Amino acid sequence: NHRWKVVYLAEQQGVEQNLDKNCTGSLYYPKQRFCLQYALKYIRTPFFILNSAYDVYQFHHILVPPSADLSGHWNHCRLNPAACNTNQTNILQGFRKDMLAALSLFFKYSKRGGMFINSCFAHCQSESQDTWLTSDSPRVHNKTIAEAVGDWYFGRRVTKEIDCAYPCDSTCHNLIG
Structure with a gap:
């Protein structure tokens, strides 16, 4: 439990x-x-939330751990989100919806906090240059993670970026693994 x-x-x-x-x-x-x-x-303390709405670690180890999928119904979906059937996609969308609901008060009321929630299938996105700030980095509302964090950190503007639901974002690297 x-x-x-x-x-x-x-x-x-x-x-x-x-x-x-x-x-x-x-x-x-x-x-x-x-x-x-x-x-x-x-x-x-002001803080910035950076996460994917489809965190791969949570997807593989919490939402659908192999121990709960002994028959392997999720194997193809786990390896390639485009291979998910309608029911699996609906479950993934519910996972995203629950995460956004958990952050809704922060999104609505925090005046000093920032966020960047994209729809990529990834886990860590801040440790690598290709997801942080390159010409093909993931974007939400045409902003990279580095641009969103910079806007928030330097107080240029309120930065609370939330991506549309999968599969709408073509900038994702979808680091399934």
């Missing part, structure tokens, strides 16, 4: 004592505040 995993994760990483006391004191399952969607309103 999800709550048990969050408690276990918080305990294993030894972060319990570092969780915001206002945050942990306000919920029956206080260690769930380790999850971003619950902790967001307690964070006072």
